[in-house]
Amino acid sequence: MVAKRDGTQDKRPQRQAAPSVQDPPLSLERIIATAVELLDAEGLDGLKMRRLADRLGSGAMSLYWHVANKEQVFDLALDSVLEYRGPSQISDSPDWRQAVFHMLEDWRASMLRHPWSASLLPRRALGPNILGRLELLGSILSRAGVNEADLNGAIWSLWNYVMGATITRANFDLSDEDMLAGQQRLAHLSQEYPTIVRARLLLDNDWDGVFRKGLDFLLDGLVPRQ
């Protein structure tokens, strides 16, 4: 029997898993960055404090020195993912419509890159990054001619639209087999849901195109082209 040399085949939990380069010390930034990684990999339910600590090479309870509780981890991970580096000065460029599209499509793309963030955003407090986006949106619309009394409603209309489209898209991002299975189950009920089956509700959905088209319609209504 050969003595185990290098922990390659270890059975034990082995807490001290060869901190070869010695993990850097815990910090709020490192915790949040790792939480985002974990959320991306395992989804909302996959974020467990113990698992997060494991990834950080620390004991589970060490996190609580930097963070009040799990909810705060969610809040910080969420806002960290919503930063907008877009051309915030272009807001007074002549093409306000393009500026709105740019920010909203970037917002949607950010959430789709981290699908857990879409379902999380509506139920958490608004962090600075998302507030920054809303501020930018409001200022563009305002400069485009939306009067003050309608501004609140216009902002929320667009928020609602983006959130609905993104949450749906993020959650219906099924595997092809799932979609096929769903459609087959539907087809089996084609006399109960004839229109839906004809429309191929779960197939051939051009999510991006649908998003842009609806956004166009909404903007036409909110800021009539003159």
Place this chain on the structure above:
Amino acid sequence: MVAKRDGTQDKRPQRQAAPSVQDPPLSLERIIATAVELLDAEGLDGLKMRRLADRLGSGAMSLYWHVANKEQVFDLALDSVLEYRGPSQISDSPDWRQAVFHMLEDWRASMLRHPWSASLLPRRALGPNILGRLELLGSILSRAGVNEADLNGAIWSLWNYVMGATITRANFDLSDEDMLAGQQRLAHLSQEYPTIVRARLLLDNDWDGVFRKGLDFLLDGLVPRQ
């Protein structure tokens, strides 16, 4: 940020809460109806199998004879709340626009009566009641002149819009004090978010009016008035 605290000053678990009239036997209907009650009272996180069993006057494990697991309770409670008793034959009435508005506003109202259902719907399978609504929606739009190639996109546009508006509304239904606190925190940052503060983003929001207005714009785009 205020932690959600359950203000009810319960003293004891009180298992055997005087089954005065002897609870009726367990049944799927009774389980689902009680689950809806519990969800209405305590929210998504408030639904625990043990608590549900308590309300039913049964042991926790008895539920598992009628139900596979907690997820199934969610699925069934969700669809049970989305039934549409609306005038399904009126779909070929001359006023298709009114028919769409009626169904979508009723859908939104149903979800707002059970706020947990809004956040749940996008992540669960589509039950018969919601499929029925989509079928009705598709058939009305089709008769209103939306051609087959655009039907899928039109249905999803409206779905996205309704879900976004409702999820947001359901989750931002803050107490007056919360809203005031939020706005005050914002006001404190009025040089960072001047537009948002001016628009009174968190106050004076006519959710129902915003919903109807945006829906009008969307329908104008999807089915141009001739």
Place this chain on the structure above:
DNA sequence: ACCTGAACACCGTTCAAGT
């Protein structure tokens, strides 16, 4: 100031039994 393990109060669900 920062990190830790033991321990507590849960929660969903399995299992082996009861009627």
Place this chain on the structure above:
DNA sequence: ACCTGAACACCGTTCAAGT
């Protein structure tokens, strides 16, 4: 066929300590 309690494998968090 229907219901049950004991028990298991978790999970967030408190606490009393360690450095």
